Amino acid sequence: KLSKRLETVASFVPTGAIVADIGSDHAYLPCYLVHKGIAARAVAGEVVKGPYESAVKQVRTEGLTDKITVRMADGLAAVEEADEITAVTIAGMGGPLIVSILEKHPQALKSVTRLILQPNIHAKAIREWAMENGWAIQDEVILEEDGKIYEVLVLQRGEMKLNEAQTLLGPKLMETKVPVFIEKWSREIANWQRVQQAISEAEKTPENQEKYEQLTHYIKMVQEA
Ligand code: SAM
Structure with a gap:
């Protein structure tokens, strides 16, 4: 069973998407997405050998090697043009690290129409990057699991202007003001x-x-x- 955190990320992946999950670790998220019939195919990227090997093992164990490719690479270097990735998920890292991954290989985002990002801290860095790079916030969720609070940001291509408070707090999260917020x-x-x-x-x-x-x-x- 997936954590509530990753389940929330998964809930924003469009049906039929071709997904790249960067920093996939054990590849639970892409395995779940393909099993559920949400993702058509997926690439799992990992830069560290241990997590890369556990991703390879998990995909084999689940019998998904024909649908999920695991690659050892830095960030979006795991993506090849022929993959025709339509959605990218990056979860469980700090906002600034997520931004540095998005900035390092911008050409990898060519075919991508949706980004689902789950920063553990400093979501502000992602909102700033989005504003400057032609991405707009389509949805935002804040949730608590095991005493930790997480944010999930869903971005689509488009223009967005946020003021200082919106950049820090999140424009959608500010509107709804749920108790966790x-x-x-x-x-x-x-x-x-x-x-x-x-x-x-x-x-x-x-x-x-x-x-x-x-x-x-x-x-x-x-x-x-
Ligand atoms: N995405 C999973 C999740 O949310 O449960 C795993 C999160 S884990 C805390 C972060 C993972 O990102 C680690 O396995 C780490 O090796 C990987 N990582 C960190 N920087 C990366 C990069 N530049 N490229 C690919 N993977 C990276």
Whole structure:
């Protein structure tokens, strides 16, 4: 059974899609997608040998070697033009790492119409990248599993303009404000206030002063939202 986190990612893969799952580890996600008849075929990419081998083993065990190709490569270098990938999933990494993967091999996205990204932290980096690279947020989900909070971002090609609060919090998540969303940002505000407390007890340097003011700005922005 797939985790709730990966099940949420899977729920946004269009039926019939040809999927590249980058940083696939054990390849649970592509195996699930092909088994369920959601993905027609898939590529599982891994840059580290151990996870690559466990992906190969999993695909063999599940009897899916004709539908899933496992490649050892850095990010989107796992994708070949002939694959005609239509959807890319990248899950379980930080937002900035996901962005660096998307930026490194832009030509690999040529045939891709949907990106389903699940940053563990700093989803903001993905929203900024999307805005600058012709991708728009189609959907966003926030969920909690085993005490951790995750965000899933679904991007389609298109133009998008987000203000500062929307970039940080997520335009769709801000609209719906589900309890997990409130929880995440309440925790974040509490963290920022702890940092401010520490700063106010420390030496009064211009850097500390600037950091303090920046946090005040963020706290105010999130509280207003
Ligand atoms: N996607 C799976 C999930 O969400 O459960 C696995 C997440 S695991 C925490 C992150 C995986 O990404 C690791 O197996 C790591 O080797 C892989 N990874 C990190 N950077 C990568 C890159 N540049 N290219 C391919 N894989 C990468």
